[in-house]
Amino acid sequence: xxxxxxxxxxxxxxxxxxxxxxxxxxxxxxxxxxxxxxxxxxxxxxxxxxxxxxxxxxxxxxxxxxxxxxxxxxxxxxxxxxxxxxxxxxxxxxxxxxxxxxxxxxxxxxxxxxxxxxxxxxxxxxxxxxxxxxxxxxxxxxxxxxxxxxxxxx
Amino acid sequence: xxxxxxxxxxxxxxxxxxxxxxxxxxxxxxxxxxxxxxxxxxxxxxxxxxxxxxxxxxxxxxxxxxxxxxxxxxxxxxxxxxxxxxxxxxxxxxxxxxxxxxxxxxxxxxxxxxxxxxxxxxxxxxxxxxxxxxxxxxxxxxxxxxxxxxxxxx
Numbered sequence: 001x002x003x004x005x006x007x008x009x010x011x012x013x014x015x016x017x018x019x020x021x022x023x024x025x026x027x028x029x030x031x032x033x034x035x036x037x038x039x040x041x042x043x044x045x046x047x048x049x050x051x052x053x054x055x056x057x058x059x060x061x062x063x064x065x066x067x068x069x070x071x072x073x074x075x076x077x078x079x080x081x082x083x084x085x086x087x088x089x090x091x092x093x094x095x096x097x098x099x100x101x102x103x104x105x106x107x108x109x110x111x112x113x114x115x116x117x118x119x120x121x122x123x124x125x126x127x128x129x130x131x132x133x134x135x136x137x138x139x140x141x142x143x144x145x146x147x148x149x150x151x152x153x154x
Numbered sequence: 155x156x157x158x159x160x161x162x163x164x165x166x167x168x169x170x171x172x173x174x175x176x177x178x179x180x181x182x183x184x185x186x187x188x189x190x191x192x193x194x195x196x197x198x199x200x201x202x203x204x205x206x207x208x209x210x211x212x213x214x215x216x217x218x219x220x221x222x223x224x225x226x227x228x229x230x231x232x233x234x235x236x237x238x239x240x241x242x243x244x245x246x247x248x249x250x251x252x253x254x255x256x257x258x259x260x261x262x263x264x265x266x267x268x269x270x271x272x273x274x275x276x277x278x279x280x281x282x283x284x285x286x287x288x289x290x291x292x293x294x295x296x297x298x299x300x301x302x303x304x305x306x307x308x
Binding site for chain 1: 205213216223234235236242264267
């Protein structure tokens with residue numbers, strides 16, 4: 001059912017720390033020191049674009065993206081949430097869900113732009129905020145698992 | 155019905171060349187010399203996140219994003235399509251739908267990264283490709299309008 005590409009890292013590995021896996025998709029915690037809570041929603045099969053999926057598949061995938069957005073909003077309370085499906089390097093359908101804060105290293109630019117603040121030069125305020133976000137991650141992970149299990153996955 | 159923010163450019167203006175407008179959302183052509191076909195889907199009301207919308211609203215908005223993706227795919231035939239809802243600068247819900255080609259100025263990076271090719275230093279091959287894409291834009295715009303009109307907007 002799930003076609004695999006031997007050269008695709010998202011076919012060969014989970015692509016990060018696995019938070020939840022279902023028959024169609026999985027949630028991954030991204031190991032990015034600047035962005036605690038950064039999460040990916042990865043479609044299990046090797047497809048490139050949203051419109052490569054059936055209408056039902058698109059809806060399933062976006063429901064998972066909204067679950068992540070809601071959990072970030074209610075537990076991590078970021079200033080903004082960024083959603084992106086790019087896949088230029090790895091054309092295997094996956095969504096980045098990124099909590100953003102005023103004062104983070106790239107704000108208000110996208111995280112792919114050159115950082116406005118050099119690594120290590122973050123103001124104390126932002127480091128304290130990051131520490132508070134990190135302390136909330138266990139609750140955030142639990143919420144994701146509960147919310148994903150509560151969806152009907154058929 | 156549609157709350158407006160006096161400081162929000164997407165409340166005060168269309169935000170680009172209007173391609174199609176409905177009661178809930180509009181399609182805008184982005185004037186970006188590097189990315190012919192770059193299109194935005196903008197929710198008319200001032201809301202920040204996908205989960206600020208009702209389930210029905212989210213589905214409507216994503217159906218419009220898929221219409222744009224499908225029109226890009228079938229008419230412009232890019233190597234990849236990038237989807238992003240960021241809104242850090244303008245927290246008014248809008249989607250970027252960006253056709254990408256191997257050899258474009260940022261490929262395979264996101265368009266917000268530093269370009270790999272300086273402006274004006276593009277290889278002839280890429281300039282020719284851009285010209286071919288530009289020649290397809292009238293067909294692309296027509297397809298968008300037809301496809302949006304064919305959706306049931308209630």
